[in-house]
Amino acid sequence: xxxDLFPTPxxxxxxxxxxxxRRSFMKQAGGILGLALAPPLVAQAERLTAYxxxxxxxxxxxxxxxGQTRTVRAEPRVTLLDALRxxxxxxxxxxxxxxxxxxxxxxxxxxQRVNSCLTxxxxxxxxxxxxxxxxxQGDELHxxxxxxxxxxxxxxxxxxPGQIMSGVACVxxxxxxxxxxxxxxxxxxxxRCGAYANILAAVREVASKG
Amino acid sequence: xxxxxxxxxxxxQAAIEAVAKDPNARFIAGGTNLVDLMKRGITAxxxxxxxxxxxxxxxxxxxxxxxxxxxxxxxxxxxDTQVRERHxxxxxxxxxxxxxxxRNMATVGGNMLQRTRCTYFYDLSMPCNKRQPGTGCGAxxxxxxxxxxxxxxxxxxxxxxSDMSVALVALDATxxxxxxxxSRSIPFADLHRLPGTTPERDTNLEPxxxxxAVDVPxxxxxxxxxxxxxxxxxxxxxxxxxxxxxxDIENGIIKAARLALGGVAHKPxxxxxxxxxxxxxxxxxxxxxxxxxxAMQGAKAFKHNEYKLRLAPNALIQAxxxxxxx
Ligand SMILES: Cc1cc2nc3c(=O)[nH]c(=O)nc-3n(C[C@H](O)[C@H](O)[C@H](O)COP(=O)(O)OP(=O)(O)OC[C@H]3O[C@@H](n4cnc5c(N)ncnc54)[C@H](O)[C@@H]3O)c2cc1C
Ligand code: FES
Ligand code: FES
Numbered sequence: 001x002x003x004d005l006f007p008t009p010x011x012x013x014x015x016x017x018x019x020x021x022r023r024s025f026m027k028q029a030g031g032i033l034g035l036a037l038a039p040p041l042v043a044q045a046e047r048l049t050a051y052x053x054x055x056x057x058x059x060x061x062x063x064x065x066x067g068q069t070r071t072v073r074a075e076p077r078v079t080l081l082d083a084l085r086x087x088x089x090x091x092x093x094x095x096x097x098x099x100x101x102x103x104x105x106x107x108x109x110x111x112q113r114v115n116s117c118l119t120x121x122x123x124x125x126x127x128x129x130x131x132x133x134x135x136x137q138g139d140e141l142h143x144x145x146x147x148x149x150x151x152x153x154x155x156x157x158x159x160x161p162g163q164i165m166s167g168v169a170c171v172x173x174x175x176x177x178x179x180x181x182x183x184x185x186x187x188x189x190x191x192r193c194g195a196y197a198n199i200l201a202a203v204r205e206v207a208s209k210g
Numbered sequence: 211x212x213x214x215x216x217x218x219x220x221x222x223q224a225a226i227e228a229v230a231k232d233p234n235a236r237f238i239a240g241g242t243n244l245v246d247l248m249k250r251g252i253t254a255x256x257x258x259x260x261x262x263x264x265x266x267x268x269x270x271x272x273x274x275x276x277x278x279x280x281x282x283x284x285x286x287x288x289x290d291t292q293v294r295e296r297h298x299x300x301x302x303x304x305x306x307x308x309x310x311x312x313r314n315m316a317t318v319g320g321n322m323l324q325r326t327r328c329t330y331f332y333d334l335s336m337p338c339n340k341r342q343p344g345t346g347c348g349a350x351x352x353x354x355x356x357x358x359x360x361x362x363x364x365x366x367x368x369x370x371x372s373d374m375s376v377a378l379v380a381l382d383a384t385x386x387x388x389x390x391x392x393s394r395s396i397p398f399a400d401l402h403r404l405p406g407t408t409p410e411r412d413t414n415l416e417p418x419x420x421x422x423a424v425d426v427p428x429x430x431x432x433x434x435x436x437x438x439x440x441x442x443x444x445x446x447x448x449x450x451x452x453x454x455x456x457x458d459i460e461n462g463i464i465k466a467a468r469l470a471l472g473g474v475a476h477k478p479x480x481x482x483x484x485x486x487x488x489x490x491x492x493x494x495x496x497x498x499x500x501x502x503x504x505a506m507q508g509a510k511a512f513k514h515n516e517y518k519l520r521l522a523p524n525a526l527i528q529a530x531x532x533x534x535x536x
Binding site for chain 1: 214215216218245246248260262285308309310311315445
């Protein structure tokens with residue numbers, strides 16, 4: 001039997017921003033940084049990706065990040081994490097282990113959480129990438145960001161962007177309905193400071209407000 | 211990471227040709243194992259053939275089995291209604307592996323072909339016959355607490371790390387492959403190899419062979435199943451040992467059983483002899499203890515993994531009890 005820890009997820013919609021929490025401790029969307037914007041034709045990017053392609057050496061990759069189309073010149077070996085941090089000035093996403101073992105690099109791709117350190121940037125062209133910078137709406141924090149502030153869900157803060165991205169996905173998957181279930185489904189994010197109790201409280205609060 | 215050429219074919223035939231023709235080319239699916247190994251310099255393919263544009267994601271019931279496309283994500287398979295109804299053991303094993311993020315990337319094909327997590331395989335300064343044939347096995351006389359107790363050889367005592375594969379071997383799955391010389395089916399139990407004198411070969415796949423799907427046959431094992439994984443923390447860790455159990459019980463008597471262990475051998479370890487002992491017996495702890503003793507026949511431990519000689523049968527007994535009570 002499939003245990004209670006692993007129920008079939010319901011299509012819970014993503015929570016709306018909580019208007020009470022305004023403190024913006026996360027860097028805002030990348031557009032402010034004034035980096036080169038690619039032609040805003042996603043459709044074009046998507047069409048390109050449908051064809052058989054060969055890429056060698058550095059080429060212009062087109063990525064959809066936080067609702068914007070960005071171009072980045074990179075070799076196929078460049079990970080999404082390095083593309084974000086080193087080339088697109090989106091340093092909110094953190095590099096912990098660089099080997100899929102800590103979750104600090106968690107981002108959403110087409111709404112699903114993944115480890116950007118094991119994702120090649122060339123392979124996610126045409127997909128919607130959401131990083132921690134893309135959660136807040138203007139000055140309004142995403143409810144998960146607000147809950148982390150309220151519950152003090154961090155100490156040094158290094159794992160926090162990954163925890164928050166994972167928490168957002170955990171709630172939208174419907175995997176935060178009990179404490180035990182939430183612990184299991186947040187287990188892909190390690191916290192060396194041991195802020196787990198408060199992280200759990202934050203994710204559970206957002207889930208319960210549903 | 212080394213430089214490589216990246217190709218993204220849209221036809222299986224083109225992907226197969228690209229890898230069959232070039233010994234330095236590899237398929238990439240989720241990339242969660244391959245990219246990791248490339249970052250560490252354990253493997254350095256000159257060409258990556260991205261297979262994600264091939265139409266291999268479907269999960270559908272065909273004839274008398276459930277066909278899982280090779281590119282179906284681990285998270286999608288574990289959540290699929292048909293999988294959960296027909297093969298709950300598979301869903302349990304998948305959800306016991308890696309993390310939610312990794313399961314959102316990992317594919318059915320890539321999961322079964324992931325390479326060992328033996329620390330000597332990972333450490334480039336150490337000998338390892340699997341990584342570099344002829345250099346010796348560092349684990350044999352080294353720190354071997356994570357290593358095999360069944361089917362090992364002088365050349366290699368590494369274990370296969372996949373949880374999903376332990377369920378698939380128990381459920382009598384069949385792997386569908388296409389290669390430069392056409393298509394063939396491989397019983398899951400024959401996909402992985404024992405190390406023998408060629409530990410560099412994990413599987414019986416030929417160069418360029420692409421896994422297209424896995425078929426899991428219909429079975430009565432829809433209720434009394436359990437996947438017991440023992441690890442060093444509650445989640446997000448590889449198995450020390452694991453046990454997959456599927457029982458068909460009628461009026462307290464076992465009509466049929468499928469058993470396999472993980473974390474004990476170079477391949478997922480099916481326990482056919484022990485299964486036979488279960489048939490016709492009452493589903494009691496006494497039966498389970500006898501069966502676990504049969505399961506452990508032939509086991510041989512090394513300096514640091516003797517604990518597995520007790521942990522494995524205990525995990526099996528626990529899994530049997532949980533499955534029987536389910
Ligand atoms: C930190 C961490 C913890 C983990 N914990 C667990 C765990 O507890 N349990 C567990 O089972 N796994 C665990 N994993 C491993 C994970 O499950 C595998 O990395 C994943 O399943 C591999 O799938 P992939 O699609 O990403 O494969 P890839 O990395 O894309 O490919 C792996 C190999 O398979 C080949 N390949 C892929 N698809 C095909 C195909 N269709 N045909 C032919 N060849 C193909 C590739 O060429 C490559 O050699 C863990 C991984 C990490 C990083
Ligand atoms: S940096 Fe990606 S998982 Fe640690
Ligand atoms: S807050 Fe420091 S690692 Fe989590």
